[in-house]
Amino acid sequence: MGRALTAAACARAAELGHGRLLLWVLADNARGRRFYARAGFAPDGAETVHECDGVPLREVRYARAV
Numbered sequence: 001m002g003r004a005l006t007a008a009a010c011a012r013a014a015e016l017g018h019g020r021l022l023l024w025v026l027a028d029n030a031r032g033r034r035f036y037a038r039a040g041f042a043p044d045g046a047e048t049v050h051e052c053d054g055v056p057l058r059e060v061r062y063a064r065a066v
Contacts, residue, residue, distance in 0.1 A: 006039045014066040021066055024048070027058040040064045 013021050023041065025032045046061035 002035065003039065006036075010040075010064065010066045018066055021064050023062050024059045025062060027060050033060070033062075036062050 010021060021041075022044075023036065025036060027047070041062035041064040043060050044063040048059050048061075050057050050059065
């Protein structure tokens with residue numbers, strides 16, 4: 001289901017004339033990062049840190065041309 005939703009989102013973005021999609025994934029989420037890499041996304045160098053209950057959560061931005 002995740003692959004189908006991702007493919008549909010990419011197709012719709014292209015239909016609407018967008019050149020690329022961006023998403024954020026937790027840096028420690030190896031499974032999620034592999035999923036997005038297989039879907040054609042790649043880290044674009046942007047990172048951010050958010051705090052949740054005092055715990056820092058590092059996120060990495062991924063991008064993909066559509």
